Amino acid sequence: MNRINKKLQENSNDKLLSIYFTAGYPNLNDTATIIQDLEKNGVGMIEIGLPFSDPLADGPTIQASSTQALKNGMTTEVLFDQLKDIRKTVRIPLVIMGYFNPILQYGVEAFCEKCAEVGIDGLIIPDLPVDVYNDQYKTLFEKYGIINVFLITPQTRDERIRFIDSISNGFIYMVSSASVTGSSSGFGNEQTDYFKRIANMNLKNPPIIGFGISDHKTFNQATQYAKGAIIGSAFIKHLTNQGIGKTSDFIQRILNP
Template sequence: MSNISKAFSHGKAFIPFITCGDPSLEVTKLLVSAMEQAGADLIELGIPFSDPTAEGPVIQEANNRALAGGVTTEKIFTMVRELRETVTLPMVFMTYANVVFSYGAERFISTCKDIGIDGLILPDIPLEEKEEFDSICRQYGLDLVSMIAPTSYDRIQMIAKEASGFLYCVSSLGVTGTRSKITTDINGMIALAKEVTDIPCAVGFGISTPEQAAYMAQKADGVIVGSAIVKLCAKYGEDCVPYVKDYVSAMKRAVCEIT
């Protein structure tokens, strides 16, 4: 069983996302530990990029703040190495192909393995271009997490068949961000995927309230939340840790009530 699949082995998973270095890498370390204590099952760490095409304004601004603060891939690797001295839950990087390319794909992925990262999410890589990253990920024992979107119904099974770790189900069209209402047929997307794979399906994009999290947990194996947490980091800055911890705890409780 891969480390990522363990996140789904004891009921519905709650998966928070944060942008590394927003407001600082020291605070990011504190956030990861606090979210683990609050019951997070897996953590997505965003590596900032200057042109994050899948992100809405909240996460774009977090990327800009982190980059302006001098955050680099190398510094994030060092931070994760330090986190792994105490943090045991699975962690994945979410970033863009350009970040991996510019570092050198094999060097990037082998370093991920060395520092204890369990998988990668690259939202700008289509299925047709996945293999060049996936083959290196397999070589080093990392899961390259695939995404399915409401627009890709005819491609869902094709993508799901080759998925590893978990399948990231995008709940809304467009970029990341909180939504007041999510109308996508999540049941239909997941049913199609489950016909061809038994890996867990987690739903993200647009989820911000415990009610939305509970609703999505009825349909999926896990719930992913990013923008709502990044908003707390933006609002409270260096003092954000207790607010994020309370939020993650409330969201995890909502997801667990469905289990």
């Protein structure tokens, strides 16, 4: 069974904290250390950002980290090399979040095969259309045991959400608002109504909420209606300001303030 599915079935009442960071940031060779420290401090799943020069869904904080990571020398090949021994020390699910162009350049099957080889459990590709995935790549992903995670927003129609749910096999990335990452400081009634609407749909794949989650308060707000929550920009800011040595401080402020 894929590690994502195992994690989602464990302790069904526990709320999952997933952390996003950009591979190769702050420094090129920080990737494995950050992953190991996040697991040690109670994070349930990790999203590893593969930096790209045109990250459409990312806000300024993650864009800046991607720019720096690229300047540091991060590439797809470098990332896979950094991850080649990661399963000797890390057990939690690892997901690569990236854009389709670098994956296409690498070769979609070669990319999936390499992910399986190093122990990546899933991919999040914001600019890969659901229909294109279903028609052209679903069988390939399944061949290598890679879960593809789709994003929904408050504007996604129920019919579309049902279709995404029907072809998914993991979790659904529930974007809290129709904006880029790092752009919110809390959740209002409109977002809460959206969270409730999705919860009431009783999807077979549990939703995990991302975008706009930065502290204990917003983590609790999100996980009241979802299996878990994803924090990205706030952790990148922490790495920018504190470096990689104080991961425990950040995670404890989220889970046990």
